Amino acid sequence: MASNSSVIRASAPKLENVDELIDSVETFLFDCDGVIWKGDKLIDGVPETLDMLRSKGKRLVFVTNNSTKSRKQYGKKFETLGLSVGEEEIFASSFAAAAYLKSINFPKDKKVYVIGEDGILKELELAGFQYFGGPADGEKKIELKPGFLMEHDENVGAVVVGFDRYFNYYKVQYGTLCIRENPGCLFIATNRDAVTHLTDAQEWAGGGSMVGALCGSTQREPLVVGKPSTFMMDYLANEFGISKSQICMVGDRLDTDILFGQNGGCKTLLVLSGVTTLDMLQSPKNSIQPDFYTNQISDLLPIKAAAV
Amino acid sequence: MASNSSVIRASAPKLENVDELIDSVETFLFDCDGVIWKGDKLIDGVPETLDMLRSKGKRLVFVTNNSTKSRKQYGKKFETLGLSVGEEEIFASSFAAAAYLKSINFPKDKKVYVIGEDGILKELELAGFQYFGGPADGEKKIELKPGFLMEHDENVGAVVVGFDRYFNYYKVQYGTLCIRENPGCLFIATNRDAVTHLTDAQEWAGGGSMVGALCGSTQREPLVVGKPSTFMMDYLANEFGISKSQICMVGDRLDTDILFGQNGGCKTLLVLSGVTTLDMLQSPKNSIQPDFYTNQISDLLPIKAAAV
Numbered sequence: 001m002a003s004n005s006s007v008i009r010a011s012a013p014k015l016e017n018v019d020e021l022i023d024s025v026e027t028f029l030f031d032c033d034g035v036i037w038k039g040d041k042l043i044d045g046v047p048e049t050l051d052m053l054r055s056k057g058k059r060l061v062f063v064t065n066n067s068t069k070s071r072k073q074y075g076k077k078f079e080t081l082g083l084s085v086g087e088e089e090i091f092a093s094s095f096a097a098a099a100y101l102k103s104i105n106f107p108k109d110k111k112v113y114v115i116g117e118d119g120i121l122k123e124l125e126l127a128g129f130q131y132f133g134g135p136a137d138g139e140k141k142i143e144l145k146p147g148f149l150m151e152h153d154e155n156v157g158a159v160v161v162g163f164d165r166y167f168n169y170y171k172v173q174y175g176t177l178c179i180r181e182n183p184g185c186l187f188i189a190t191n192r193d194a195v196t197h198l199t200d201a202q203e204w205a206g207g208g209s210m211v212g213a214l215c216g217s218t219q220r221e222p223l224v225v226g227k228p229s230t231f232m233m234d235y236l237a238n239e240f241g242i243s244k245s246q247i248c249m250v251g252d253r254l255d256t257d258i259l260f261g262q263n264g265g266c267k268t269l270l271v272l273s274g275v276t277t278l279d280m281l282q283s284p285k286n287s288i289q290p291d292f293y294t295n296q297i298s299d300l301l302p303i304k305a306a307a308v
Numbered sequence: 309m310a311s312n313s314s315v316i317r318a319s320a321p322k323l324e325n326v327d328e329l330i331d332s333v334e335t336f337l338f339d340c341d342g343v344i345w346k347g348d349k350l351i352d353g354v355p356e357t358l359d360m361l362r363s364k365g366k367r368l369v370f371v372t373n374n375s376t377k378s379r380k381q382y383g384k385k386f387e388t389l390g391l392s393v394g395e396e397e398i399f400a401s402s403f404a405a406a407a408y409l410k411s412i413n414f415p416k417d418k419k420v421y422v423i424g425e426d427g428i429l430k431e432l433e434l435a436g437f438q439y440f441g442g443p444a445d446g447e448k449k450i451e452l453k454p455g456f457l458m459e460h461d462e463n464v465g466a467v468v469v470g471f472d473r474y475f476n477y478y479k480v481q482y483g484t485l486c487i488r489e490n491p492g493c494l495f496i497a498t499n500r501d502a503v504t505h506l507t508d509a510q511e512w513a514g515g516g517s518m519v520g521a522l523c524g525s526t527q528r529e530p531l532v533v534g535k536p537s538t539f540m541m542d543y544l545a546n547e548f549g550i551s552k553s554q555i556c557m558v559g560d561r562l563d564t565d566i567l568f569g570q571n572g573g574c575k576t577l578l579v580l581s582g583v584t585t586l587d588m589l590q591s592p593k594n595s596i597q598p599d600f601y602t603n604q605i606s607d608l609l610p611i612k613a614a615a616v
Contacts, residue, residue, distance in 0.1 A: 194525050
């Protein structure tokens with residue numbers, strides 16, 4: 001396929017020796033959309049595959065850049081699809097934002113200003129941080145009179161920005177003031193995804209647009225806690241004392257999931273059950289090669305069981 | 309001042325030979341805030357200076373990245389301050405957006421979607437283009453039901469983004485759909501300023517935040533028509549058949565006004581009546597040197613007149 005390219009790049013091999021992969025891995029990190037489900041439909045063989053991995057003592061972690069829900073709220077989606085997944089197994093970027101603040105011992109007497117939805121607030125609450133903003137600021141407007149000044153809380157030590165369908169100028173200005181004027185104020189992004197899947201009828205402008213707005217007004221770059229930043233992998237490795245080479249990232253997107261795994265020093269498995277086709281993987285234009293690819297995660301099941 | 313720097317960079321000289329500068333220039337481009345006025349206060353000697361330059365047959369152009377007003381609306385600010393400036397002398401970035409579309413013969417059967425305020429709509433109207441969006445979309449919300457799809461007009465051939473205090477997710481998604489899905493759709497920014505001066509009590513998040521949001525969701529870079537892009541200079545040079553070396557850009561900001569002038573191949577004069585101090589200009593950290601600097605534009609007046 002790459003024969004007319006001057007540099008022949010080896011394309012990732014199909015996963016053949018399943019047992020060897022499973023034996024070498026302590027933790028499987030799964031992207032959700034395109035791996036576990038597609039829209040609102042579970043992908044074939046997922047429950048059996050997860051059960052099998054659990055029976056072998058593997059740790060399972062479900063990673064999503066969706067910050068609109070907390071881990072608990074996100075768990076309901078798994079429940080609805082008949083999957084039994086504990087909330088401690090879900091790493092949503094809303095949780096990652098709170099976990100990051102914990103990891104740096106963000107002071108409990110400082111506040112977090114949130115541009116985003118309910119999930120971020122819920123995770124900050126659980127982590128014991130002071131916070132405000134979010135949906136409550138969705139209807140706020142700026143009344144411009146000559147000399148008008150927007151006051152802001154000088155105790156805000158971090159602004160967390162995620163996807164926010166109630167995004168407005170009030171929030172942009174408030175967050176900008178905190179980042180620009182409060183010494184040392186952190187600028188944290190849950191993710192910079194260009195698109196998100198609010199509904200499966202079309203692609204929707206993602207968290208990257210809210211983050212881009214704040215970058216434009218502050219001239220600062222955020223610290224990103226969701227994919228493809230490696231914060232979640234570092235966190236897992238620290239929290240559970242596992243080596244990153246014993247983590248396998250399983251995803252359907254080359255430039256987010258697989259890159260995320262590689263950036264973190266993990267094994268990587270691409271599944272073709274989502275947006276990436278075999279042609280795309282093997283195209284000479286593609287420079288991101290996972291360790292292995294396979295059709296879907298149920299390929300991890302022993303052949304007999306998969307045929308049931 | 310730069311003696312402890314290993315590379316001695318010559319700092320710009322103070323303007324001494326005023327007549328030589330005036331004689332060599334056909335058109336003076338003035339930034340407004342910090343040059344003509346400060347907030348709502350006219351800077352000393354401005355009316356006399358403009359009169360003197362006009363009496364010598366110089367073309368005067370007032371350049372502003374403010375896109376919320378049309379040229380006509382912006383002209384009222386001059387009038388209020390007692391300056392008689394024609395609207396054809398005002399180059400607001402709202403006008404620049406319409407002028408750019410004219411310059412590329414943007415088809416009259418295509419439409420322009422506007423994320424921005426009234427000034428852009430007014431200039432598009434004057435230029436005879438079809439447009440929609442702007443303030444009318446400020447209250448629109450997205451009602452999310454499963455399977456919901458936002459329809460968009462496939463006839464939109466350009467999205468113009470400027471400062472918009474009624475910015476919301478509806479506009480982000482609408483503009484993103486046009487840019488991403490309409491073949492050849494242009495993405496035009498009036499400016500990418502981090503800050504704007506809605507009121508003089510504080511700095512406000514500028515047009516850069518609206519533009520940054522669209523960059524984040526489209527993964528595209530805009531064509532910028534305001535400063536520091538050289539579109540306005542190119543336009544002037546073409547429209548009036550003048551050489552850019554006969555244009556002098558007068559401004560108070562090094563990284564916008566002076567850089568803008570230099571990018572366009574013009575002469576540059578920094579005035580210290582705005583945000584830049586002599587120390588900032590002469591700091592070893594500053595790499596942008598105008599051709600000359602002076603205190604304020606009334607230094608262009610003959611010494612006797614200035615002493616009046």
